[in-house]
Amino acid sequence: MKNFLLIFSTITFFLTVSAVRSQEIRSEVYNPPLPYHSNVDWGNDYTVSTTEPLGKVTGVYRNSNNTIYTAIPDTSIIPGKSIVVLASSNNGANWAVTGSISPSNVINKIKMVGRADSDSIFCFFQLGSLVYCWNVITNNLNQFTTYTNVNNFDACISSTNSLYLIIDLNTNNEVRFFGSANSGASWGGAVFLSNTAANPNIYMSGTGDTCLISYFGVAIIPDTTAGAVRTVRYRESAPGTLTVVGGFLTTIPAGTQKPQVKGVINGGKAWLFFSGGTPGFYEMYCMQSNDNGATFGASFTIGSSTGRSNFWFDATHYKLGAGGVDLVYRSDSTAAFPQTNQSTKLVYTLANNNNPSTFTTPIQISQHIPAVGFAFYTPSIIEYYNTAGDLGVTWVGLNGTARNVFYDRYAAVTHVSNNGNSVADKFILEQNYPNPFNPTTNINFTLPKDANVTLTVFDIAGKEVARLLNGELKTANSYSVNFNAMNLPSGVYFYKLESENFVDSKKMILVK
Secondary structure (H helix, E strand, C coil): CCEEEEEEECCCCEEEEEEECCCCEEEEEEEEEEEECCCCEECCEEEEECCCCCCCCEEEEEHHHCEEEEEEECCCCCCCCCEEEEEECCCCCCEEEEEEEECCCCCCEEEEECCCCCCCCEEEEEECCEEEEEECCCCCEEEECCCCCEEEEEEEECCCCCEEEEEEECCCECEEEEEECCCCCCCEEEEEEECEEEEEEEEECCCCCEEEEEEEECCCCCCHHHCEEEEEEEEEEECCEEEEEEEEEEEECCCCEEEEEEEEEECCEEEEEEEEEECCEEEEEEEEECCCCCCCCCCEEECCCCCEEEEEEEEEEECCCCCEEEEEEEEEECCCCCCCCCCEEEEEEEEECCCCCCCCCCEECCCCCECCCCCCCCCEEEECCCCCCCEEEEEEEEECCEEEEEEEECCCEEEEEECCCCCCCCCEECCCECCCECCEEEEEEEECCCEEEEEEEEECCCCEEEEEEEEEEECCEEEEEEEECCCCCCEEEEEEEEECCEEEEEEEEECC
16 A cells, blocks of 8 residues: 655645645545535524535544534535544634545445544544545555455544544444554554454543443344444553453343444543434433443433433543533434424433432434435534543535434523514623523524623633634624533633723622
8 A cells, every 4th residue: 555645836725735645535635624604593503504415523622723523424524525524613603624534435434533632533433344544634544454454443542633433344243453552553452352243343541541442242142233332441541542441241231233332441440322222112221330331330321301312422531620522312203293393302411420310301413304214314423522521523414305414502592592683882791591500491582783702611720611602703793602511510710801902801690
């Protein structure tokens, strides 16, 4: 495999191109990014792309430049491309193309990985039975050549910036994983896990060097998703090398169908999520561990409700406070037809490390009905890993009959509304209402003229915990911002409005 680098400069932009000649796969990074004008603000949802992707959308947040990166397997956004990476530096309000993969192909699977303490972002993707690793910042593209008969894969990144890739093979039921300490240029540390396994997952702890691996055991089960699920822990003993910790567990016994399984590990706690039951009547289940995944308690349901089917989910850890886990899943009414955004929706819940088996009441985050299809459009959480504990979610949803990619940011702003056409003669920041509040409150302000507005929330120590508006241009009018503090602890907080020569702040109290 040969790589080459081509640098092309013009007055307006340069792009970097690397190609894996043997596979005719080319990656491009655009600097500056190419403008992309598909965005429409609809309720709380931002439109990322107006075309239907060919598979799951995935993304990460890069803390060093406060930018969201989303990779979309789509041949329509830019003709001749198979993957397009879009970036937003204003929480999804606007997007630009920062990279792409060509030529046009149907990509089997795609996953972006990154960490709060890493400046690198990698996009793993599978084309046929080949897996590639692409650094979307530096544009280094490498093919994983150890095996060229991959059926499925998963990947993660550690605190040493090492990459780990786990695969199952087409020709048999083998599952193996590998490590790379040089951004995917070469892979070593090969570990054979099982020859009776399929659909592996790997998740690296956000606070340590331990990863949780799960996979289906398929020795005697003709339907893989009805097989037992096994888990095992590995610890990073050196960059690019994992060493087993403890033994293998049959965590979920064989039986009912489990179309999706994912483990999360963080801060000494672990969660194994799975959807289970019969098609059309799935429940969201969780098994929880208080000893870093060494043992798990009995399974329990999350958000169970009569007449609803809960499935297609994503889960990841968060770092705010004691830390914990975020979960987003699709919730369908088993009776409602036609679908509405109330009967079919994405909902969000969380549990913290202090009470890891107790999940908050699920809240709806989507205004557009999540789409169904053979591409299995599971939602994707983009965790900010910032001091505010912010996160966003991308999903494929319905816009009329069209299928678009949408993004919604959870943290602070549930909705910014224009209260009318009245214009005051001065800037006004009002006291939030209700106050005290739990967990939502409204913050109203008035602008006497068009202005760029920043609205920030601080804790009592003066640390920023949420940025509700970030220098956004608003026309002269009155506005209401709905602030949701579900993932913040009780206490005294301050919110500050800044616009041109105007600065004002007020106190509010969160009581849970």
